[in-house]
Amino acid sequence: MNYDIIIIGAGPGGYEMAERAAHHGKKVLLIEKSHLGGVCLNHGCIPTKTLLNSAKHYVHAKEAPEFGVTTGEVKFDLGVAMGWKQEVIETLRGGIAGLMKKNKVEVLTGEAKLLGSGKVEVDGAVYEGANVVIATGGSPFVPPIPGADQSHVMTSKEILNVETMPESLVVIGGGVIGIEFASFFSSLGVKVEVIEMLDEIIPFMDGGQAKRFRAAVKKKIGFNLGCRVTAIDGHDVKYTDKKGEEKSIHADLVLMSVGRAPNLAGMGLEETRLDFDRSGIKTDDQQRTNLPNVYAIGDVTGKSQLAHSATRMGEVALNTILGKKDTFRTNAIPWAVYSMPEIAGCGMTEEQAKEAGHKVESASLPLLMSGRFLAENGKKGPGQVKVIKDADTDVLLGVHMFGGICSEIIWGVAAMIESELRVQDVQEIVFPHPTVGEVIRSAMFSF
């Protein structure tokens, strides 16, 4: 064998696994058909957060007078924002390349074909490795709606390179991606309507908080829930509403964000005995596939579509290869939506906890309980913390938030849930004052 580990796909699952494997002395080949960093860096997390940061600067500059800062006219320059976004992407790509070089990970550009356990073909050459890891990610799913092939109907990939600001946008699909783009464009004055098939946006969000979030942004974003898009007729998005009535919204631009599908094509998987279906490659809790020494991690498994889940799956796969016991657990994986206001959660929602058979107790507090939040967001700043515990055991099951920069606050909850803390244990943990995070602690005292 030439390599200890061959990894196909250099997204946050693949490249981080490559780095850590090399850190452990393994000889690693990392194969990527496009750019280092995968969807996350090139067409996902990073470019969206960079653009959202620009939009936040716009909104903050507009709000500044109430805090004692006056400005001339505030204008958004899409070209400069896009330029900075591109610079961030290229800087981080360079960072990953440097990291691979420093750790002596061999990087190969090309399309990989899995020949079976231990063998991968790229451009006619066969590479042999003791272990093969498939980390090819996912792509936007475009449903077969008539008119979806028009140039002004975009996925999250194309809309990241839009050159002029539209006057109006229809977002089809109110998941994380849809809500982030709705937030970006609406903050800059674009008329935005979200059309969602389900009865609520962001399925893994606490139901009550989703409703409060929608209320907080209703002046900027229109929500059309329980509605099914039937066609995109030129610039008219046609849909059937909850009552079965046919309706239509005109939009300069349409974002198609109804979901993502695993990247399974082009690898010759059909010619192997690998167990997969259209939802992804089947893996166990150690990320093993049915083929010996072949692992799969990240979006291609269909288990979780979060970059940090992919990274964690890579760590579990690596530990398994190294002979260390490790398991991919999903009970304490935090998530965040970088909208304005932000949304974040970790652990079970009240609905999920009840479904899982817990006797549930919950406590909710507004973020305005925090002096810092009031100072920074004004008297009407929207936001809430909700804490969910098991009433019998006092064990913390989940924390769900929206408001302010809760994406940076939520991670500590993962530490608490992983440590299986009870609410009475959390009450003894000290939070710094004055912070927004403190409201989590206050909520623990509301039971």
Add this chain to the structure above:
Amino acid sequence: MNYDIIIIGAGPGGYEMAERAAHHGKKVLLIEKSHLGGVCLNHGCIPTKTLLNSAKHYVHAKEAPEFGVTTGEVKFDLGVAMGWKQEVIETLRGGIAGLMKKNKVEVLTGEAKLLGSGKVEVDGAVYEGANVVIATGGSPFVPPIPGADQSHVMTSKEILNVETMPESLVVIGGGVIGIEFASFFSSLGVKVEVIEMLDEIIPFMDGGQAKRFRAAVKKKIGFNLGCRVTAIDGHDVKYTDKKGEEKSIHADLVLMSVGRAPNLAGMGLEETRLDFDRSGIKTDDQQRTNLPNVYAIGDVTGKSQLAHSATRMGEVALNTILGKKDTFRTNAIPWAVYSMPEIAGCGMTEEQAKEAGHKVESASLPLLMSGRFLAENGKKGPGQVKVIKDADTDVLLGVHMFGGICSEIIWGVAAMIESELRVQDVQEIVFPHPTVGEVIRSAMFSF
């Protein structure tokens, strides 16, 4: 007895203890000679953070063009910022008053005198309680330097109401308060010099990070370390530098922030057998004083001068009164400095860990490892995470940070240290991507 608990002082120690005691069905009398909320709300944490928020809006508006937002001329209106600060204070005071009323805590305005266990006098009337809690806080300490009594020499209390922006400011004392005000004024264009007696600012900060922090703000703030102020001659602050040379800095305004002293006067403590000295009232780990059923919490104990420490001490005192086992522990109390950039830490610094006899291993990473940090702070955004562990046991001892909004990120470290996690445990905790907090996780993989 008329009350279960009489609390003297309505700062974050006193009023939160009152609320929680009432939540447990206790009859509580809360005595305050001035405003509800204590120093923290009225002259400390909250007004400084509100003003710093205004300064951040100013700085962000100035930096906005690089992210694609143009603003025209950016100006700071001190009157509006001060007005908003006052509104925040009054809103939160009203919030506490409402909380006390809702929880049926009796609030009395007046100066309290301790007559001994169980007895407190206010304005000639004697109040009896099964337990008495002293939570009178602390005040700025003004050293006997010639000229310190001039009206342009202020403590943190008076400077919060300054009516015109000075052209220059000398800050005597480079602790948390000094650095926050230095950051506020320098961000708004005021020429600021800090004079500190010790060889480094912020004593509980990691030494290497303090140096990096100073380098990051050196264009805005001058630092004069190892220097002793000898006199303030009109507007000239005279000091002896490290080499023993006499020097002088001219300043419109001087901030005296060399430390704080416990509020012990006026309570008739000398006439009781209470054990105290000028560093504070002596307490055990359950916040008991030497007098039966008399407790002391917060700044007046001299144990810790953080608002959240006071709150925690109040909880420990309450649990002790309720017969629940609890201890005031100091090993996992996070702290934050709300400067630009922010500073935060939890647990031991490398220096402290070595002194405590640990075989120490540490790992440091720049915050620019985080794609989000890069996107939001630019390619030169200053910041670092340092993780300290015990090399023999792998147990996490401390995390120290500066940069971005690390004050909101640090709390999770308290959860990890309280749970006595090892670095290998922390490696299994998933952080959301892309966040700044993730750099803590990355540092855990650098060992």
